[in-house]
Amino acid sequence: MSSTSRARLGxxxxxxxxxxxxxxxxTLTYGSVVAQLCKxxxxxxxxxxxxxDKMGYNIGLRLIEDFLAKSNMQQKCxxxxxxxxxxxxxxxxxxxxxTPTIAxxxxxxxxxSLLFDENPxxxxxxxxxxxxxxxxxxxxNMLCGVIRGALEMVxxxxxxHFVSDVLRGNDTTEMRINLIRYIEDEMPQDDE
Amino acid sequence: MNVSGWFEAVAxxxxxxxxxxxxxxxxxxxxxxxxxxxxxxxxxxxxxxGHLPNMVVYAVLILNKAGGLIYQRDFNPGLQKLSSNDYLxxxxxxxxxxxxxxxxxxxxxTSSSGLEVLESENFVMRCFQTLTGTKFxxxxxxxxxxxxxxxxxxxxxxxxxxxxxxxxxxEMPIRSEGFDRHLNSYIKPHQ
Numbered sequence: 001m002s003s004t005s006r007a008r009l010g011x012x013x014x015x016x017x018x019x020x021x022x023x024x025x026x027t028l029t030y031g032s033v034v035a036q037l038c039k040x041x042x043x044x045x046x047x048x049x050x051x052x053d054k055m056g057y058n059i060g061l062r063l064i065e066d067f068l069a070k071s072n073m074q075q076k077c078x079x080x081x082x083x084x085x086x087x088x089x090x091x092x093x094x095x096x097x098x099t100p101t102i103a104x105x106x107x108x109x110x111x112x113s114l115l116f117d118e119n120p121x122x123x124x125x126x127x128x129x130x131x132x133x134x135x136x137x138x139x140x141n142m143l144c145g146v147i148r149g150a151l152e153m154v155x156x157x158x159x160x161h162f163v164s165d166v167l168r169g170n171d172t173t174e175m176r177i178n179l180i181r182y183i184e185d186e187m188p189q190d191d192e
Numbered sequence: 193m194n195v196s197g198w199f200e201a202v203a204x205x206x207x208x209x210x211x212x213x214x215x216x217x218x219x220x221x222x223x224x225x226x227x228x229x230x231x232x233x234x235x236x237x238x239x240x241x242g243h244l245p246n247m248v249v250y251a252v253l254i255l256n257k258a259g260g261l262i263y264q265r266d267f268n269p270g271l272q273k274l275s276s277n278d279y280l281x282x283x284x285x286x287x288x289x290x291x292x293x294x295x296x297x298x299x300x301x302t303s304s305s306g307l308e309v310l311e312s313e314n315f316v317m318r319c320f321q322t323l324t325g326t327k328f329x330x331x332x333x334x335x336x337x338x339x340x341x342x343x344x345x346x347x348x349x350x351x352x353x354x355x356x357x358x359x360x361x362x363e364m365p366i367r368s369e370g371f372d373r374h375l376n377s378y379i380k381p382h383q
Contacts, residue, residue, distance in 0.1 A: 061362055062355040068322055069351040072344070076323060153324040 001075070003085055009071060010093030017070050018094055023120060030121050034139060038128070045136035052138075056145020064150040067091060076154075080179050081105075083156065084112050087147065096120050100175075113163070116173040127167050134169065138162040144175060155183040247338065249379045250315060250331040252346060253279075256363045257325030259287025263366040267379050271315070271331060290319065290327065309339075318343055326350075342379070349374050 001009075033055075037048045067073075071090050077083040084102050092098050100114040121140045127133040138144075144160035151158050157180040164170035250270045254263035261283035266273075274282065294306030310317040311334065318339035320328045328343050328350070353371040354360055360368065 064324060065322070065326075065347075065351040065355040068324065069344070069348040073323065 003089070006085055006089040007093075007099070010090040010099070013071050013090065013094040014097055023123070027120060027123050030142070031125065038133075038137070043130065043132060045132060049136075049138050049141045052141040053145035053148070056142035056147075057149035058145075059142070060146040060149020060151075061153055063095070063146060064153040067094070067150065070094065080109055080112075080156075083151070084114075084177070088114060091150070110179040112177055114175045114177065116175070119166075119173055122165075122167055122173075125167055138165060139167050140165070140173075147175075147177065152183070157181050157183055247336045247342075248333040249342065250333070252375065252379070253283065253329040253331075254350065254366065255283050255287055255327040255329070258363070259284050260363070262364065265372070265375070267376075270333070286319075286329070287327070290321070320344070320347065322347060345378060346375065349378065 034048070034052065037051055038045070041047045041051070067090075071094065073086070073090075077086060088100050088102055092100055098116065098118055098120065100116045102112055103115055104113040105111070119140055121143070125139060127137060127139065138161070141162065144162065147160045148158055159178045159180055161176055162174065163176050164172055164174045166173050248270070249267050251264070251266045253261060256262050261280050264279050290306045294304045297304030305321065306319075308319055310319070314334065315331050316334050316336055316339065318330045318332070320330075320340070320343040322328075328346055330339055330343050330346070332339060332342075349371060353374055354366050354368055355362075357368060357370075360366070
């Protein structure tokens with residue numbers, strides 16, 4: 001499947017097969033989750049990032065089935081570049097109606113960045129001015145967990161983390177995704 | 193801009209699509225002497241949402257990626273009743289057979305999807321394995337052709353009513369009233 005036909009597929013699923021809900025509801029729900037975590041964890045932003053990632057992971061494990069069922073994808077991606085393309089053009093498109101730009105491939109084709117021109121989760125957000133949040137909190141960290149969880153279900157172990165965020169005053173919002181390994185079917189030990 | 197349902201509990205049904213798939217390996221025991229009706233070039237007609245082509249579905253089984261039976265339900269009489277232990281054995285055995293068939297593809301393809309259709313004089317079974325490793329088995333009357341549509345629809349219902357239930361534990365047996373209900377209204381017992 002070519003890159004343009006993936007873009008078309010993403011568009012089609014988004015238009016025809018996705019139930020839409022109000023954007024503010026999502027933005028505010030996500031915002032209150034993050035804010036509540038910051039409060040509960042007493043401003044321990046490293047822990048907040050971790051919890052967000054964990055919540056995202058649990059979403060990803062489930063969301064992948066919805067993704068596969070709705071997009072009708074039946075072929076495995078031939079390589080990690082294809083995976084990145086599907087992730088951006090079909091995955092992000094059908095769930096958030098955005099298509100992050102894929103950039104900065106490493107030479108071994110195992111690492112790339114997603115550049116978010118827009119981020120529906122972070123509309124209206126300004127990070128708290130306590131001297132720490134600006135340098136420690138990754139506000140949209142749940143997305144990393146979602147990607148990690150979803151790809152794990154299709155036999156890819158990846159690491160995903162943000163490296164910059166416009167909320168922190170950076171120029172771009174960039175997520176780095178690193179393929180650790182493909183998870184092979186595990187054969188039982190002593191299988192005669 | 194609208195954002196789709198991250199936290200949605202219920203999503204309405206969208207129509208099943210009809211990609212006919214190439215069958216890398218279809219086994220037709222006892223079918224060689226009669227017309228082969230599961231040709232891979234067959235394109236089923238697009239059904240209306242919620243509309244099941246007129247056919248008799250005997251049972252639906254769902255296997256998790258480890259080969260454990262997580263769902264079993266009979267819809268129409270026609271299959272032999274098994275004890276719950278025998279269903280587990282059946283699921284485990286099928287899982288093994290599927291793994292073998294996906295390794296012995298006679299074509300040059302590096303990976304095969306394994307056994308997809310099993311046809312006998314008294315029933316036809318369609319297996320659909322998702323990319324996550326979950327398998328959906330549909331047993332129906334012989335010579336049914338739209339089973340891949342049915343199986344895709346069952347997968348969509350599973351994605352909606354099972355996976356999106358936050359209290360469902362992944363890989364565990366499915367006890368979901370909503371799933372039962374929607375499955376039932378899709379695969380109504382044949383009158």
